[in-house]
Amino acid sequence: MKRLSFLLLPLVLLTGCIGAPDGKDYEAVSPALNIQTFFVGDVKAWGIAQDRFGEVVQRFIVDIDGRMEGNTLIMDETFEYGVGKGPASRTWRIEPDGEGGFIGRAGDINGVARGENYGNAFNFEYEMDLPVGDSTYTVTFDDWFFAFDENTLMNRSYIKKYGVMVAEVTIFMQRQN
Numbered sequence: 007m008k009r010l011s012f013l014l015l016p017l018v019l020l021t022g023c024i025g026a027p028d029g030k031d032y033e034a035v036s037p038a039l040n041i042q043t044f045f046v047g048d049v050k051a052w053g054i055a056q057d058r059f060g061e062v063v064q065r066f067i068v069d070i071d072g073r074m075e076g077n078t079l080i081m082d083e084t085f086e087y088g089v090g091k092g093p094a095s096r097t098w099r100i101e102p103d104g105e106g107g108f109i110g111r112a113g114d115i116n117g118v119a120r121g122e123n124y125g126n127a128f129n130f131e132y133e134m135d136l137p138v139g140d141s142t143y144t145v146t147f148d149d150w151f152f153a154f155d156e157n158t159l160m161n162r163s164y165i166k167k168y169g170v171m172v173a174e175v176t177i178f179m180q181r182q183n
Contacts, residue, residue: 027150032127039126039153041100041108042079044181045072053161053177055090064090068177077101116144126153136165143167157181 048071055064065088072081081098093114100110100121108121110130119132130149135142148164163175 027127027129030124032124032152035126037126037153037155039123039128039151039159041121041123041128041151042074044153044156044159045070045079045081046074047072048182049179050182051161051177051179053175055173055175058172062089063173064092064175066090066092070179119147119149127151145172151179 048069051068051070053064053066053068054062055066057063067086067088069084069086070081071084072079074080079098079100081100083096083098085092085094085096096112096114098110098112100108100119103109103120106122108130110119110121110132112119114134116133116135119130121128121130128151130151131147132149133144133146136145144167146166148166150162150164152160152162154160157180159179161175161177161179163177164171165173165175
């Protein structure tokens with residue numbers, strides 16, 4: 007049994023690293039994504055969360071109301087769940103960091119989220135205390151947004167614990183105005 011565990015450990019560690027894109031691959035891809043433009047107004051989103059085995063543990067719809075206050079993007083999100091449970095709402099405050107990237111804050115995010123644009127992609131990385139059943143786990147999100155056109159985005163989030171992928175979220179977003 008020890009031998010089997012020893013052989014499987016590298017496989018588990020490798021699969022924890024698979025999946026997340028490299029932003030440099032999207033720097034020259036159009037259309038360019040500007041989150042401070044895309045999320046101003048009403049955005050509707052449809053998504054699922056899958057555990058590490060691929061089982062859908064959440065299915066949800068999100069209404070996003072975005073506005074600019076100075077150089078800060080404020081996104082008020084309201085969630086409705088068809089499968090599973092999660093937060094009823096979240097408010098993001100996202101602003102330029104002065105070095106070409108972005109800093110985001112929300113009430114259920116630990117510290118700050120750090121974001122960077124790559125052509126038609128935007129990457130957000132942050133830590134969150136994620137409730138699962140009767141427990142709460144501190145996980146990291148590697149959150150990727152990809153523009154299809156000026157009105158449509160796809161979002162893929164890779165959720166990791168100790169560097170190993172434990173869940174994935176897929177969301178499609180469409181501007182409503």
